[in-house]
Amino acid sequence: MLLQGAIIAVSAMGLGISVNALREDRLSFVPAWSSTQSDHGTVKKLLIPIERAQELFFQGEAIFVDCRPRMLYEQGHITGACNLPLDSFEKNIGSTLGDITPRTPLIVYLEGTDSTPAMEVALKLMSRNYRKVHVLEKGWDLWVANELPVEAVLFAPHVP
Amino acid sequence: MGFIIKNARVYTNDPEFKRAIVTLTAFVKAPIYILPPYASFYDSRTREPAVTVEVRAGLDKRLTLAPGTFSLEGKVAYEIKEILEGRIFHIRFRDVTCSLEDYKGYLNLKTNYPEKPVINIRIIGRFLVSP
Numbered sequence: 001m002l003l004q005g006a007i008i009a010v011s012a013m014g015l016g017i018s019v020n021a022l023r024e025d026r027l028s029f030v031p032a033w034s035s036t037q038s039d040h041g042t043v044k045k046l047l048i049p050i051e052r053a054q055e056l057f058f059q060g061e062a063i064f065v066d067c068r069p070r071m072l073y074e075q076g077h078i079t080g081a082c083n084l085p086l087d088s089f090e091k092n093i094g095s096t097l098g099d100i101t102p103r104t105p106l107i108v109y110l111e112g113t114d115s116t117p118a119m120e121v122a123l124k125l126m127s128r129n130y131r132k133v134h135v136l137e138k139g140w141d142l143w144v145a146n147e148l149p150v151e152a153v154l155f156a157p158h159v160p
Numbered sequence: 161m162g163f164i165i166k167n168a169r170v171y172t173n174d175p176e177f178k179r180a181i182v183t184l185t186a187f188v189k190a191p192i193y194i195l196p197p198y199a200s201f202y203d204s205r206t207r208e209p210a211v212t213v214e215v216r217a218g219l220d221k222r223l224t225l226a227p228g229t230f231s232l233e234g235k236v237a238y239e240i241k242e243i244l245e246g247r248i249f250h251i252r253f254r255d256v257t258c259s260l261e262d263y264k265g266y267l268n269l270k271t272n273y274p275e276k277p278v279i280n281i282r283i284i285g286r287f288l289v290s291p
Contacts, residue, residue: 058202069185071163076196114167117181147264147284149202152195154214155248 046122047115048134050142053107057148062105065097067121068140074153078109078143086110086117089124102129109136109143163187190218191276198282201236201255213281215249219273222246228268232283235263253283260287 048056056062057078064081066073073083084096100106106125110118118135125133136143144150166184193216201211217223223246230238237254251267263285268278 068165069163072165074195075163075193079200079202110167111165112167114169114181116169117167117183144197147198147200147282147286149200149286150196150198151200151211152214154195154212154250155216155243157243 046119046133046135047137048107049137050146050148053134053136053143054146054148056105056107062107062134063097063100064136065106065108065121065125066140067108067110067118072111076144076150076152078140079149079151081109084121086121089121093128097125097130100130102131104130105132105134106130107134107136109139111140113138113141115139191273192216192223192271192279193218194279194281198284199251199253201253201283201285202287210252210254213251213253214243215251215269215279215281217247219275222272223249224272225249225279226270228270228278230267231265232263232267235285236265236283238267240269251281255285257285262286 053062057064064078066077066081066083067086067089068077068083069085069087070083073081073085077083082096084092097106106122108118108122108125110121115135115137118139122133122135164186166186168182168184170180170182172178172180193214195214195216199211199213215223215225225240227240235255235257237256239252241250241252242248243250251269253267257263263283265283267281267283269281270278
């Protein structure tokens with residue numbers, strides 16, 4: 001009896017998954033994040049205060065993801081941060097974060113006090129299975145105001 | 161100075177497009193650029209022996225730099241290297257202390273630009289993790 005029940009359940013699940021896979025508007029197994037959810041405060045949890053970000057930095061336990069355009073990144077960025085510009089996210093995510101395991105804490109940052117664009121990036125990263133994603137509150141501006149470690153991409157003369 | 165970006169969130173009454181982010185990108189010209197904005201030494205375990213700050217000419221004329229006031233004598237040493245004649249300089253700072261004491265100071269460099277006769281490079285040494 002139990003065996004029959006288990007067989008029916010497994011068959012139903014298999015049928016459901018198969019039908020879903022064939023649908024054009026298939027349902028996602030992982031709920032898709034949306035801006036609407038951020039409005040409801042769900043993603044507010046992603047915000048990390050500067051004090052905590054600083055701790056993770058000095059402990060070397062997080063990877064900082066600078067989502068500003070390349071030129072801004074070159075002018076100065078959090079020491080060790082990688083650059084994944086917002087407008088080329090899809091194109092560059094593989095080459096930028098390809099070697100990073102999903103359990104590595106990521107701290108996303110941008111300029112200015114509005115964290116919304118950085119939230120969008122964080123949600124995109126989460127939808128790609130990165131589990132420990134945070135958004136640095138007030139981003140680059142606050143990091144610099146606190147005189148925390150920064151570096152720039154320096155001019156390298158071409159040596160023939 | 162340099163590129164700046166400002167974002168603004170706007171809401172609409174369009175049910176299909178409730179919210180948008182307007183991004184303003186601008187380039188603020190300066191006579192001289194300092195990249196990154198300050199020199200930072202940090203964390204004794206991964207302590208970098210030297211950090212470099214780049215000074216770039218922002219005007220269409222030759223830039224010269226000469227040493228001015230330096231507030232971290234004995235803690236940090238520095239050298240000025242001209243990378244691209246009259247345009248780009250690298251100021252290489254070396255931490256010469258062996259202590260874990262934090263410090264903060266500056267290096268002033270005199271320039272030949274009347275628009276910016278002196279530039280100030282801040283230097284920060286922060287080796288202790290906040291509890």
